[in-house]
Amino acid sequence: MIGSPITVWEGAGAYYAGSGSEGIWLLVAVVLCVGALVVGARHEHGAYGKLK
Amino acid sequence: MEEQIASLAAEVATLKDAAAALNRSTAEVFYYLTIPLMVLIHAGFLSYEMGASRAKNALAAGIKNILAFAFIIPTFYFAGWWIYWAFPTGLSLTAGPMGVSGVEYANAAASPIGQAMGPNLGDSATGVFFGAFAMFAATTASIMSGALIERIQIVGFTILAIALGSFVWILGAAWGWHADGWLVTSFGYHDFGASGVVHAIAGFFTLGVLINLGPRIGKFNADGSANSIPGHSLPATVVGLMLIIAGFWGFLMACVIFPGEAWSWSSSAYASIYGTPLTLSALTFNILMGFAGGGIAAWIATRDPFWMMSGALGGIISVAAGLDLYWPPMAFAIAFAGGIIMPIASRMVERMGIDDAVGAVALHGVLGIWGVLAVGIFASGYPALNVEGAATTSLMGQIVGAAVMIGLGLGSGYVVSLIVKMIGLLRVPREAEIMGLDRAKVPAVAYPEVLGGAHSPSGAAQ
Numbered sequence: 001m002i003g004s005p006i007t008v009w010e011g012a013g014a015y016y017a018g019s020g021s022e023g024i025w026l027l028v029a030v031v032l033c034v035g036a037l038v039v040g041a042r043h044e045h046g047a048y049g050k051l052k
Numbered sequence: 053m054e055e056q057i058a059s060l061a062a063e064v065a066t067l068k069d070a071a072a073a074l075n076r077s078t079a080e081v082f083y084y085l086t087i088p089l090m091v092l093i094h095a096g097f098l099s100y101e102m103g104a105s106r107a108k109n110a111l112a113a114g115i116k117n118i119l120a121f122a123f124i125i126p127t128f129y130f131a132g133w134w135i136y137w138a139f140p141t142g143l144s145l146t147a148g149p150m151g152v153s154g155v156e157y158a159n160a161a162a163s164p165i166g167q168a169m170g171p172n173l174g175d176s177a178t179g180v181f182f183g184a185f186a187m188f189a190a191t192t193a194s195i196m197s198g199a200l201i202e203r204i205q206i207v208g209f210t211i212l213a214i215a216l217g218s219f220v221w222i223l224g225a226a227w228g229w230h231a232d233g234w235l236v237t238s239f240g241y242h243d244f245g246a247s248g249v250v251h252a253i254a255g256f257f258t259l260g261v262l263i264n265l266g267p268r269i270g271k272f273n274a275d276g277s278a279n280s281i282p283g284h285s286l287p288a289t290v291v292g293l294m295l296i297i298a299g300f301w302g303f304l305m306a307c308v309i310f311p312g313e314a315w316s317w318s319s320s321a322y323a324s325i326y327g328t329p330l331t332l333s334a335l336t337f338n339i340l341m342g343f344a345g346g347g348i349a350a351w352i353a354t355r356d357p358f359w360m361m362s363g364a365l366g367g368i369i370s371v372a373a374g375l376d377l378y379w380p381p382m383a384f385a386i387a388f389a390g391g392i393i394m395p396i397a398s399r400m401v402e403r404m405g406i407d408d409a410v411g412a413v414a415l416h417g418v419l420g421i422w423g424v425l426a427v428g429i430f431a432s433g434y435p436a437l438n439v440e441g442a443a444t445t446s447l448m449g450q451i452v453g454a455a456v457m458i459g460l461g462l463g464s465g466y467v468v469s470l471i472v473k474m475i476g477l478l479r480v481p482r483e484a485e486i487m488g489l490d491r492a493k494v495p496a497v498a499y500p501e502v503l504g505g506a507h508s509p510s511g512a513a514q
Contacts, residue, residue, distance in 0.1 A: 004377075004433035004445070009329055016334070017431035018379030029345075029381035032388050036348045043355065 076176050079310040083180035089302020090187035092295055094121050097194040100292030101201055102498075104283035104410050108488025109202045110498040116206055120193035120213040128186045129169070132218035134162040136185065139223055140232040148232025150437075177315055184306035188225075188250055189217035191303065195254035198410035200261060202268050202281075203485050206493070208477035215468045216257050224460050225249045228453050231326050231437060240436035240443035241453040244324050245304050245372030247423025248453055253461040255417020259406065260465025264473050267407030269485055278402050281409070286358060293361035297343065300368060304335060304375065317438065327438040330376035338375045338383040342368040345384040349391025362411060363391035366419045373423040373450075377431040386426045390419045417461070424454045 005019035006012045018025050098117050105113040124132075138158035140148050147154030161168055161178070168178045193213035200209060228235040229249045235241035243249055272278055283289055308330070309316060309323045317323035322330055346367015350360045370390030371383045378386065397414035406413070428450030435442040436449075443449065472478045484492035490503075497503055 002382075002430045002432075004431060006434070009435060009438045012329070015377075016379045016382075017374070017377050017434075018382040022379055022381070025379055025381035025385065029341075029384040032345070032385065033348065036352050039352055 075312040079313050079316075080176040080180055082310050083177075083184050083306060086302040086306035087180070087183045087187055089299050089305065090184070090191070091299070093187075093191055093299030093303065094194060096292045096295030096297075096299060097197070098292065099288045099295060101198045101289075101410070103285035103288030103290075103292060104198060105201050106281070106488075107284040107499055107503060108490055110284060110490065111494045111496055112206065112489035113197075113201045115494065116197050116201075116204070116209050117194060119206065119210050120197055120217070121190045123210050123214055124190045124193055124217040125186055127214045127218040128189045128222075129182070130164050130218070132189055132222045133169075133182050133185060134158045134164070135219065135222045136226050136230065137162050139226040140230040140234065142227070142234050148230075148234075149237060150231045150439075153226075153230065153232035177313065185222075185225075187306070188246065188303065189222065192221040192250055192254040192257075193217040195251065195412055195416045196258045196261065199258045199408045199412040200265060201409045202489065203479055204265060205477050205480055208472045208479075211472055211477065212261055212465075212468060215464065216254060220257060220460060220464045221250060221253045224253045224457055227456065229325055235449075235453050235456060236326060236436050237443065239449035239452045240445045241449050242326070242328075242377075242427050242431070242434065242436050242445045243373045243424060243453065244330075244376045245307050245368075245423075247369055247373035247420045248457040250420075251369050251372070251416040252420030252424065252454065252457040255413050255415070255420055256458050256461030257465035258408070258461075259401075259413045259417060260462045260467075261469040262406050262408060262413070263466060264469040265479060267405070268409070269482065271407040272405060276405065278407075290357050290361050293358075293365060297361075297365050297368065300365070301339065304339060304372070305332075308332065308335070323438070324376055326436060328376070328435070329438065335375050337380040338371050338378050339368055341380045341383040342371040342375075342387040345387030346370060346391040346394075349388040350394065353392050353395050359395055359411075362415050363394055366390050366394045366415050369416065369419045370423045370426065374427040374431045377427065377434060382430060386430065390422050393422060394419055417458075421454050421458065424450050424457070 001021040001024060002017060004017060006015050094117065098114055101113045101117060102110045137153055138145050138155050140153040145155040147157060160166065163169065168175055169182070193216055196212065196216055197209065227233045228241050228243055229246060230236065268281060270279060271281060307325060309325060311318045311320050311322060317327040318329060322332060324330055343364045344367070347360055347364030350363020350366070354360065367387030367390050370387045371378060394414050397418040398411040401408050401413050427445055428447030432444070432446045434445045436445055469478060480489060480492070490498060497505065
């Protein structure tokens, strides 16, 4: 899930850290984005609500 | 038949010469273009710091920025460029394993009275490399300058900028951002985009200075609680931060070694400063993810546009050390963590009684260290150099590097600012601070209709 998938640079192709667990990190990023929007919407509506 | 072969051989020779000339000029223009992009960083810092100052101090902040840039150019030429090539193996001035370091190499490549350091038709590289590094140096001084606004003397600040930009960060770079650097050869330290060697060193140097400089008048109350001292133009500050981020692309572009030249690591692939291969595509994925993760996290943590923009920059700093290594959604997560850490760190600095006017210690110092450690946590096991038997990246190696950057930055910032303080050049007098630095020492007025007219009859410099 973390760490290098290669031990030598010679012939390396896709060499990124996280190789083999791309989907998990993608899920983390999606959850962070959606979560940020949900939390942000709650805060925004709360701010508008205080004006009433 | 023989004539045909001779003719073909001549054509091949012509084509090879043309290809070599094209590669040489492309390499030269690659680095040349990084320089105006990095000047954008300074346009950004000008806007950022003038906006973060109260109106009465705006122009003094601007003068500070311009002078830092101006003085770093000649002093980096005199000393900084030579230091980078002379000291990678520590303080012994010996050559390292790759043979691109040590006092003799430095004298040949970087002597300010040598033929490589001027117009030379046989050298299309030294000037643009020097220029890129000088811009990195100027960036370290700009990182420091925002924290010190509204109470530092201009000349004292300039001395500190010269110390940080032309002597201190470049020593850290020799150790950790050079293929012969002892942190790299012995500990596998990896810091592609200078999270440690630029951001952490500058951030902790700044902390050392802030300890001696003291807080602005009115920042802290008798009970230790802190007051907010808002700048006069948050829009200018936020636009400035975005310009810094735009210029950061030039900085990161200049961290890459172009292929195909005699001084290149590879005949065909871009490489890091260490010689490990990479692509600009990889960097682009992760720079963008860094911006996004940091900015979104800072929005959630603070709702404040100043901190959001700082968070976006901080996100890039959080992933800069491993921009060449991370899976992009991983980079997003690392940057997101940085955006959460930054305001927490800033509050901790303030609780320590340190008045950092723009959060530079948190943004550059702490997130620079996070960026260094993140390589050890998420990207260990890579060969740190592209040679057999090279040390590999590791958490321990990154911890050692982080400790060196903190020690070098904090120690030298504290000592140099203490000396500047002892010779009476550090802090402005109380009366000047209260009146406003612009009225005290600048022959121009930022907002004459609001602040009153120029205080010399003609408005000209006296």
